[in-house]
Amino acid sequence: MSKFWKPGTERPRSSLIDDEEGGVLFVSASASSSGFGYSTLERQRQRLPVFKYRTAILYLVENHATTIIVGETGSGKTTQIPQFLKEAGWAEGGRIIACTQPRRLAVQSVSARVAEEMGVKLGEEVGYTIRFEDVTNPGVTMIKFLTDGVLLREMMDDPLLTKYSVIMVDEAHERSISTDILLGLLKKIQRRRPELRLIISSATIEARSMSNFFHDRKRNQGDAANDSAPNTVPAILSVEGKGFTVEIYYLEEPCSSYLQAAVDTVLSIHDKEPVGDILVFLTGQDDIDAAVQLINENAQDHRSHSSGLLVLPLYSGLSRSDQDLIFAPTPKGKRKVVISTNIAETSLTLDGVVYVVDSGFSKQRFYNPITDIENLVVAPISKASARQRAGRAGRVRPGKCFRLYTEEYFMKEMSAEAIPEMQRSNLVGSVIQLKSLGIDNILGFDWPASPPPESMVRALEVLYSLGVLDEDAKLTSPTGFQVAEIPLDPMISKMILSANTYECTEEIIIIAAVLSMQSIWVSARGVQKEFDEAKLRFAAAEGDHVTYLNVYKGFIQSGKSSQWCYKNYINYHAMKKVVDIREQLSKLLKRFGMSLKSCERDTQKLRKAIVAGFFANSCHLEAYSQNGMYKTIRHSQEVFIHPSSVLFRVNPKWVIYHSLVSTDKHYMRNVMAIDPDWLIEAAPHFYQHKRPNLSAPF
Numbered sequence: 076m077s078k079f080w081k082p083g084t085e086r087p088r089s090s091l092i093d094d095e096e097g098g099v100l101f102v103s104a105s106a107s108s109s110g111f112g113y114s115t116l117e118r119q120r121q122r123l124p125v126f127k128y129r130t131a132i133l134y135l136v137e138n139h140a141t142t143i144i145v146g147e148t149g150s151g152k153t154t155q156i157p158q159f160l161k162e163a164g165w166a167e168g169g170r171i172i173a174c175t176q177p178r179r180l181a182v183q184s185v186s187a188r189v190a191e192e193m194g195v196k197l198g199e200e201v202g203y204t205i206r207f208e209d210v211t212n213p214g215v216t217m218i219k220f221l222t223d224g225v226l227l228r229e230m231m232d233d234p235l236l237t238k239y240s241v242i243m244v245d246e247a248h249e250r251s252i253s254t255d256i257l258l259g260l261l262k263k264i265q266r267r268r269p270e271l272r273l274i275i276s277s278a279t280i281e282a283r284s285m286s287n288f289f290h291d292r293k294r295n296q297g298d299a300a301n302d303s304a305p306n307t308v309p310a311i312l313s314v315e316g317k318g319f320t321v322e323i324y325y326l327e328e329p330c331s332s333y334l335q336a337a338v339d340t341v342l343s344i345h346d347k348e349p350v351g352d353i354l355v356f357l358t359g360q361d362d363i364d365a366a367v368q369l370i371n372e373n374a375q376d377h378r379s380h381s382s383g384l385l386v387l388p389l390y391s392g393l394s395r396s397d398q399d400l401i402f403a404p405t406p407k408g409k410r411k412v413v414i415s416t417n418i419a420e421t422s423l424t425l426d427g428v429v430y431v432v433d434s435g436f437s438k439q440r441f442y443n444p445i446t447d448i449e450n451l452v453v454a455p456i457s458k459a460s461a462r463q464r465a466g467r468a469g470r471v472r473p474g475k476c477f478r479l480y481t482e483e484y485f486m487k488e489m490s491a492e493a494i495p496e497m498q499r500s501n502l503v504g505s506v507i508q509l510k511s512l513g514i515d516n517i518l519g520f521d522w523p524a525s526p527p528p529e530s531m532v533r534a535l536e537v538l539y540s541l542g543v544l545d546e547d548a549k550l551t552s553p554t555g556f557q558v559a560e561i562p563l564d565p566m567i568s569k570m571i572l573s574a575n576t577y578e579c580t581e582e583i584i585i586i587a588a589v590l591s592m593q594s595i596w597v598s599a600r601g602v603q604k605e606f607d608e609a610k611l612r613f614a615a616a617e618g619d620h621v622t623y624l625n626v627y628k629g630f631i632q633s634g635k636s637s638q639w640c641y642k643n644y645i646n647y648h649a650m651k652k653v654v655d656i657r658e659q660l661s662k663l664l665k666r667f668g669m670s671l672k673s674c675e676r677d678t679q680k681l682r683k684a685i686v687a688g689f690f691a692n693s694c695h696l697e698a699y700s701q702n703g704m705y706k707t708i709r710h711s712q713e714v715f716i717h718p719s720s721v722l723f724r725v726n727p728k729w730v731i732y733h734s735l736v737s738t739d740k741h742y743m744r745n746v747m748a749i750d751p752d753w754l755i756e757a758a759p760h761f762y763q764h765k766r767p768n769l770s771a772p773f
């Protein structure tokens with residue numbers, strides 16, 4: 076096993092947590108999730124560091140338009156502050172206290188915890204909203220957790236967010252695109268609604284720069300005469316105090332494979348350390364599945380060492396029931412090992428977790444506006460992330476964090492904060508969102524960190540080519556407004572609207588629903604042959620999109636059977652979600668005055684509608700290529716069909732794709748064969764100036 080070193084000691088002690096399980100502060104996993112009495116929870120609340128700051132927080136929120144709260148992970152910011160506000164009357168008169176999170180999983184789990192603490196049913200006084208899932212009760216819900224993306228969407232109907240009295244933007248250090256847009260818009264809203272209060276909270280935020288951003292000097296002068304207006308100079312509150320100690324260990328020497336080091340560390344913890352679950356941070360589904368397999372194999376090889384481990388993967392797109400397993404009490408005599416992407420990095424409390432293993436890496440988005448390719452790349456995390464990861468231990472008892480890198484690396488090389496997502500992403504979705512909120516001068520928008528102008532220009536270009544923006548860069552009517560209203564990627568939205576013209580809305584909304592899932596197939600590690608055979612049963616010569624229609628049809632004909640899914644290597648929960656999203660899209664189309672029409676077996680109509688959304692992602696097979704190399708029409712980038720596509724090795728001459736993933740090469744996912752004439756039919760403006768010589772690549 077890799078050797079760890081704990082700063083300030085000579086060698087890591089083998090056991091730092093002794094038999095304190097009987098102590099008052101320990102909460103057994105089973106006790107906290109069910110049947111816990113209200114008063115016990117109340118006592119737990121009162122022990123959190125944030126509790127001592129209750130009066131100070133309420134005072135600052137009362138008197139300042141913006142309050143920035145910095146407090147250690149686990150100090151109680153997310154779960155307690157909304158409750159303090161409610162108790163102080165901020166939810167009276169039908170007003171709502173909102174708390175945003177960058178991730179859906181955090182929204183769901185934190186709202187469940189707060190409902191439990193308040194002794195109410197989730198969806199009543201305490202509720203949550205994530206995309207395609209609204210668990211609130213209008214008129215009853217007082218505290219609402221939601222993703223920052225959903226709050227942005229709400230602005231389309233209610234630009235000043237009038238139903239909210241306080242908006243808490245939690246985990247603001249993450250600087251997701253939606254958080255940044257939200258911060259910029261909230262600053263604008265404050266000018267129109269002085270009674271609105273903002274709280275910006277995080278364990279690792281640079282409070283000073285956030286305060287500068289919200290300090291509206293012009294407004295302060297204007298309001299000086301008005302005694303009742305809140306102070307527009309943001310208040311900064313630092314919540315001192317931690318939950319439980321988390322001892323940090325570093326590797327003595329750098330490791331060559333973080334995956335192997337993570338597996339070794341888990342096995343060693345299981346061998347040497349007292350009870351307590353383990354949370355491991357890896358980067359993506361691939362290495363997580365590999366780690367699960369390696370640990371389980373090891374458990375079979377050395378029964379005495381690793382039996383008793385319950386190893387569970389955690390990544391976005393996991394079904395609700397698989398998610399529930401993560402939060403469920405650990406069975407007696409078992410040690411749970413949750414192997415996760417960074418979705419478990421913030422706001423989550425997995426109450427059995429004592430040990431955290433941090434690989435030091437995550438998958439991050441990097442966009443190149445010149446090539447227009449957005450890659451998900453495995454890259455080193457920042458110190459802020461490392462602290463968040465360590466903070467997943469020590470929440471209900473003391474913990475340990477094993478960092479799979481050296482202390483020197485942490486101190487000297489790790490960057491303090493991640494680059495804001497805004498500065499390394501494709502901005503098509505963000506631009507349309509701002510446009511739909513009436514922000515015309517996007518380049519002049521007050522961003523917490525300005526995005527690169529090239530990315531902005533590229534986004535404007537794409538939206539113009541989709542017919543979403545006109546020559547004055549305003550949303551077109553109705554297309555632009557309708558595309559903005561559909562809560563999906565603008566290319567998918569345009570495809571849906573075009574289906575009305577091609578009379579295939581019935582089929583297209585199914586395809587749109589599938590494309591908005593990460594994957595509808597289950598992972599086929601170790602059973603590749605069976606998996607490929609299962610896939611062949613649905614495969615359509617036209618490509619993945621039509622294949623999805625076959626899968627959907629089969630699922631419905633099976634009576635939405637989970638058994639049927641299991642037999643066919645299809646993710647049952649993803650399919651249930653597809654049914655749900657399809658239903659919501661059908662309602663949306665009705666609202667636009669469009670009825671559902673089927674093209675029956677005429678897949679040409681269907682494919683033309685898809686091309687109308689994705690014409691910019693067209694590629695041509697290189698004539699000389701022996702290895703299935705394509706070139707994109709827009710930038711002559713070399714790309715290949717992903718092995719998961721039904722067109723892998725089929726290699727039609729012309730294709731369009733839904734997205735690119737890059738590992739050793741750029742791979743196209745969700746690929747469909749097309750006739751190049753359709754490109755010009757769909758987007759003459761786009762292809763005119765480089766009118767393709769349709770018999771040869773250009």
Ligand SMILES: Nc1ncnc2c1ncn2[C@@H]1O[C@H](COP(=O)(O)OP(=O)(O)OP(=O)(O)O)[C@@H](O)[C@H]1O
Nearest residue numbers: 148149150151152153154188278422424426470471
């Ligand atoms: N589901 C849960 N089960 C048990 N205890 C919980 C749960 N959720 C929260 N807690 C307790 O409440 C504490 C505070 O959690 P909270 O999420 O409010 O902290 P936070 O300051 O927002 O942390 P972070 O910055 O990590 O999100 C946790 O440390 C833990 O002790």
